[in-house]
Amino acid sequence: MTAPFAALPDLILEPLVRAALLEDLGQYGDVTTRAVIPADKTYAARLNARADGVVSGMQIAAIAFRLVDPALEVKTLIADGTPCKAGETLMTINGSAASILMGERVALNFAGRLSGIATLTASFVAETKGTETRITCTRKTTPGLRIVEKQAVLHGGGYNHRYSLSDAILIKDNHIAASGGIKPVLTAARNSASHMMRIEIEVDTLAQLSDVLETGGADVVLLDNMDTPTLQKAVEMARGKIITEASGNMTLPRINEVAATGVDYISSGALTHSAQTLDLGLDF
Template sequence: MYDWNAEPIRKSIRLWLEEDIGGGDITTMTTIPEDQQARGIIHVKEEGIIAGLPVAAAVFAEIDAALHFEPKVIDGTSVKKGDILAIVEGSTRSILLGERLALNLMQRLSGIATRTREYVEALEGLPTRLVDTRKTTPGHRMLEKYAVRVGGGHNHRFGLYDAVMIKDNHIKGAGGITQAIKAARAQIPHTMKIEVEVESFEQLEQALAAGPDIIMLDNMKPPAMKEAVLIIKAKSPHIVVEGSGSVTLQSIKSMAESGIDVISVGRLTYSVTSLDISLDLNERKEASK
């Protein structure tokens, strides 16, 4: 669980608000009376999986602590067109100041959760774990990886700092798979895992001889992937096998049926269509005199 009121999140929200508001919302300040009160209805305009309600609440709280934000569903809820997601009440000016950022975040995160759920459903009945990648929006990684979990997926590493992941350019720079794994193993803590990416059976044999913890089969067709899994499990059954590379909803099931343990999908975060969510002012209330 995230602490949505933690300072790192609040700092990000302040930066995002500053980007949007700058010196002030000219339109709202010149058209809306300062003491006017309103009720904002946040609703969804298409089917999907909702994510981001807590961060939307944090946005409005940062704008105006007196605003009352009441969620009507929880993150992870499957919704249909017209469903009310939340109600925010208080100063009309404050509601309008936070509206766009709150909606932008909810739309993006709900789009990620919705796509993730589609991939999870495509894997139904299979033991393969669906994970995300580092292909996230700069500054939004924590939120986007949260949305993946809301959709039923799992997280890969969060950054370059929490696991060794040896890819093609590392292999070239180190002089080979064996050299790369050996150098990494000699310098990292015993608690840290090493993953290596392979693209051929020749590289697979080199990786197995060097002893990584995880082998990623990159851009292999399902028949070749199945053969590779059999080789890995016969020689080193403790090694986790990951599949990756241009994974689609149409291809993910056949990949999983090869026997791999994990499938990483960049599409969960990098090319997502945001869910259509709106806020409408309703039952406007004038401030008491």
């Protein structure tokens, strides 16, 4: 099966996987496997889904096995970004039994975690059906794993917010307070930003939104922690003037009613910080 998404270069992912393998193998390697598995023993293993979901992390799982032993034959059957059913085989690994066992836990840790993010994201996206609203993640990611967790959001049908603080100007409430208000903070941001840099500003009230629209200079407004009726009014005020993003308390049960307001984006940290690991297993 051809992956529906362009894969990241292995070169980017290998350092993450290598660090995880070194952590797991410790100072002396897999002492259990060395003690009980003959060096010439070979096996055919299958990485199986034990629950329904959306697959992510197959590329990383394959890298884990190949870093342990380049001679292993690894074949991905269900590509990243593809729905899976419980009982389906996602990947086969053939070769040295010892090598497979050494790579097993790291491969499953990555694949289960990332598939959980993709699966939760797909649930959020399903709640926006029939609207133009897009689901996006935040920077509330596991330190060191942001690039793969954000990739998993894409695999679930979502979109990415900033990768880092350097990607765009996002003016939060503390920036506004420290700068003396909406007008001075937007003026300073616009004077500093290049023509390639977008500016987003957070507001908590309709009065703040009115100030943003009157001042100008922002490309996106983040409507933070508003109840749905207030959010509806905010979207109507901003329509045709500025891109809108709803954030704060964006839980799965609420997504449908928020998307119905016509907001352009819904951002939720839950996609990455609250996703349940998808149950996967390696069977010989």
